[in-house]
Amino acid sequence: xxxxxxxxxxxxxxxxxxxxxxxxxxxxxxxxxxxxxxxxxxxxxxxxxxxxxxxxxxxxxxxxxxxxxxxxxxxxxxxxxxxxxxxxxxxxxxxxxxxxxxxxxxxxxxxxxxxxxxxxxxxxxxxxxxxxxxxxxxxxxxxxxxxxxxxxxxxxx
Amino acid sequence: xxxxxxxxxxxxxxxxxxxxxxxxxxxxxxxxxxxxxxxxxxxxxxxxxxxxxxxxxxxxxxxxxxxxxxxxxxxxxxxxxxxxxxxxxxxxxxxxxxxxxxxxxxxxxxxxxxxxxxxxx
Numbered sequence: 001x002x003x004x005x006x007x008x009x010x011x012x013x014x015x016x017x018x019x020x021x022x023x024x025x026x027x028x029x030x031x032x033x034x035x036x037x038x039x040x041x042x043x044x045x046x047x048x049x050x051x052x053x054x055x056x057x058x059x060x061x062x063x064x065x066x067x068x069x070x071x072x073x074x075x076x077x078x079x080x081x082x083x084x085x086x087x088x089x090x091x092x093x094x095x096x097x098x099x100x101x102x103x104x105x106x107x108x109x110x111x112x113x114x115x116x117x118x119x120x121x122x123x124x125x126x127x128x129x130x131x132x133x134x135x136x137x138x139x140x141x142x143x144x145x146x147x148x149x150x151x152x153x154x155x156x157x
Numbered sequence: 158x159x160x161x162x163x164x165x166x167x168x169x170x171x172x173x174x175x176x177x178x179x180x181x182x183x184x185x186x187x188x189x190x191x192x193x194x195x196x197x198x199x200x201x202x203x204x205x206x207x208x209x210x211x212x213x214x215x216x217x218x219x220x221x222x223x224x225x226x227x228x229x230x231x232x233x234x235x236x237x238x239x240x241x242x243x244x245x246x247x248x249x250x251x252x253x254x255x256x257x258x259x260x261x262x263x264x265x266x267x268x269x270x271x272x273x274x275x276x277x278x
Binding site for chain 2: 001002003004005007038059060061082083084085126127133134136137138139141142145149
C-alpha cells in the first residue's frame, strides 16, 4: 500500500535542469530498495520556483527539496523514504524571515510562496496533469457543474 | 460523464490516490524507522498502519509518517500518536498485530491502549 508520494517537477524549467533523469533514478532506486509498493513517484506541472530546480516534494510530510541532483537520489531514498530522516542539506526552508528555521517547513510557509494566493495555478505542482482523475479530485469541473446545473443566467440559484 | 453525480463519484473514488498530498491531518501516526526501528520490525508496523487507515477510510483524518531514532532503541518499534489538543501517546514494542487494537480503541475510539504505552513496559 502506498504511504508516500514523491512529487518531481516536470515543468520546463526543471526539465532543463535534469528532472527527467532524477525521476528515472528515483524509480530505479526505489525498486532497488524494495519500496515500490510503498512509495509512488509523481510527475507534476511547474511549481513556479524554477530557479531552485529541480524541485522535489515528499508527502505526507511535505518536505521540499531544491536543486536535487541524480547523485542525491540514493541518499534521499535510504535516509528519508526508508528511515524517515529528511536530507537536511537539500531542504529548502527559507521563510524570508530573519530567524532561520531548523528543519523542513511547508511550501506555503516559504518566503517565495507565502505571499502568493494561487487561483488558476493552485494545482500546479500538486497533481499529475496528464491524469484527469487527479484534477477531478481537486474539485476539477465542480464550478462548471454548478454553473450548468444549479445557477441561472441571472447568476442566482 | 453526463451528470454531477458521476463527477462526484469519480471524485470520491479517486480521492485516496491524492489525499496524501494534502499534508498533515488531525491525527499523526509517527513510526520510528531508524536502523534500530527497522531491525526491531518497524516496517511491518508502518505498513499495517497505512493499510488499516486506508481500509477504515480514514485517510483524510489520519496521516502515517516515519521519523528517525527517538533514542529509546530498546523499546523499538516505537510509534507516537499526535492529536491536536491532546497529549502525545508513545507506544513501544509494537507489532503489526497490535496495530489493529490501536486503530480500533485509540484512533477510532479516542482511548489510548494503556498496556502498549511506554509507561507500562
